[in-house]
Amino acid sequence: MNAIAKVMLKRLSRAARPYLRSSGLLQVSGVYNRSAMVWEPGNETVVVLAPHMDDEVIGCGGSLALHVQRGAKVCVVFMTDGRGGSSDISVLQGDERARRERELIEIRKAEAREALKQLGITDMVCLDAPDGALGTCSWVAAKLREVLDSRQPELLYLPFYLEEHPDHRATSRVLMDAAEGSAWNFQCLGYEVWTPLFPNCLVRIDQTIETKKAALACYRSQLAQADYLHASIGLNAHRSAGLLDARNGYAEAFHSLALTDYREQFAQFCRSV
Numbered sequence: 001m002n003a004i005a006k007v008m009l010k011r012l013s014r015a016a017r018p019y020l021r022s023s024g025l026l027q028v029s030g031v032y033n034r035s036a037m038v039w040e041p042g043n044e045t046v047v048v049l050a051p052h053m054d055d056e057v058i059g060c061g062g063s064l065a066l067h068v069q070r071g072a073k074v075c076v077v078f079m080t081d082g083r084g085g086s087s088d089i090s091v092l093q094g095d096e097r098a099r100r101e102r103e104l105i106e107i108r109k110a111e112a113r114e115a116l117k118q119l120g121i122t123d124m125v126c127l128d129a130p131d132g133a134l135g136t137c138s139w140v141a142a143k144l145r146e147v148l149d150s151r152q153p154e155l156l157y158l159p160f161y162l163e164e165h166p167d168h169r170a171t172s173r174v175l176m177d178a179a180e181g182s183a184w185n186f187q188c189l190g191y192e193v194w195t196p197l198f199p200n201c202l203v204r205i206d207q208t209i210e211t212k213k214a215a216l217a218c219y220r221s222q223l224a225q226a227d228y229l230h231a232s233i234g235l236n237a238h239r240s241a242g243l244l245d246a247r248n249g250y251a252e253a254f255h256s257l258a259l260t261d262y263r264e265q266f267a268q269f270c271r272s273v
Helices: 003-019 055-069 087-091 094-119 140-151 166-179 206-217 228-242 259-272
Strands: 045-050 073-080 123-129 155-159 187-191 201-204 251-258
Touching: 045 055, 045 140, 045 166, 055 073, 055 094, 055 155, 055 187, 055 201, 055 206, 055 228, 055 251, 073 094, 073 140, 073 166, 094 123, 094 206, 123 140, 140 166, 155 166, 166 259, 187 259, 201 228, 206 228, 228 251, 251 259
Parallel strands: 045 073, 045 155, 073 123, 155 187
Antiparallel strands: 187 251, 201 251
């Protein structure tokens, strides 16, 4: 491991330390024991940013269920409206397309309410940016700022900025714009959906994996498009390799950084691409 990598790992662990168990380095296997720590979700005030309705369950559903079990206040903010959530949209035009989009929006929101109910979450906010065009919606940041000012989270989950999907990556940009000039000091936990990340934080979700499966199963319109359930749970099984004594276990992986550090790293990344 080169010197730059060592410095980065030390920095990441230091940034995450307030929210990770101090003994965590003793609880992970050799796969991650130079970078990742095991963390137990608690009763923190939590906000989740989900670009699409199902990302919250895929990325951190097991952890959210643990938060709820331990008395946390959890608000899930859906960034986009779900209108693009079907492969048949691309072949439709005019009024027929508009009608199908309205139908999809209602279906996706109904599924989201059902999924969050499985997790024990009732606070759901929809910012309603057009699905697939989050990065072009200049007005979304102001709406997000209102939500964060009212909830005052201690922890904020969002797709990690290395996610390849444009809406997922745009979520970090919207957050940075919303946070401009604020005094917020919450911890950011970047989660993975389509792009595996290099974690510095692992959460054991053995006791909530069935709840996560039930919540994801509520997204029937999405599961009809692809087997997200199989892929998501498979990733959680793989992540358990980073835990000690986790035979047949499950884990969710995160990149945990204070907001100021997340902003700095995101800015460096944007300058490099």
